[in-house]
Amino acid sequence: MARYDKEEYAKMMAKGADWLDAMQAAGYDVSNQESAKRQKRNLDKNKGLQNRISELKQLQEQKQANQATDAKPPKKLSPKEYLESVYNDLAQDPKMRMQAAVALLPYTENKMAQTGKKDDAQQTAQQLSTSGRFATASHQGDFFASVVTQ
Known part of the structure; x- marks a missing residue:
């Protein structure tokens, strides 16, 4: 019919x-x-x-x-803008969007700054002084106060 x-x-x-x-x-x-x-x-x-x-x-x-x-020449995109457009385009293949997101990661996330040996040693010492068997007396007082109240 x-x-x-x-x-x-x-x-x-x-x-x-x-x-x-x-x-x-x-x-x-x-x-x-x-x-x-x-x-x-x-x-x-x-x-x-x-x-x-x-x-x-x-x-x-x-x-x-x-x-x-409205026939203007297309705007030239920077690599970051192009990757953002691919990532945000829901019509794109999910695999392509994931690749764009991975490639875009260095542009959006800050890299941790490198620290020297002395800075690392000082940070490790601070962590050990707050917990574990080498904790300083001031932190042990906090520990024992919490144990007594329980």
């Missing part, structure tokens, strides 16, 4: 398609030439459909005019 879609017919006619092709795309039976011509005459008499076709033509002309005026 054929589906008669007047909106599809109107879109095809607005694009400038032949009436026979438009009817076929809309689902009309065009195997019989006389029947197709009769259907076309009926569609031509339909004022609502003719108004819709002219409306679609106007929209298409406006769209083309806007594209002509």
Whole structure:
């Protein structure tokens, strides 16, 4: 059973398609030439459909005019901006988005600054002084106070 879609017919006619092709795309039976011509005459008499076709033509002309005026050269993206656009594009393949995220990581996350041997030794000593068997007396007092209250 054929589906008669007047909106599809109107879109095809607005694009400038032949009436026979438009009817076929809309689902009309065009195997019989006389029947197709009769259907076309009926569609031509339909004022609502003719108004819709002219409306679609106007929209298409406006769209083309806007594209002509908005035809600016594309902005050149920095590597970081390009990776961000790929990562944020949900239509992209998830694998590509993941690769972009990994490549973008050095641009967004700060690298830990290297410390010298003396700084590392001082940090280790501070950690050991707050816990473990080498804890200083001030920290042991905190430890024993928490044990007594429990």
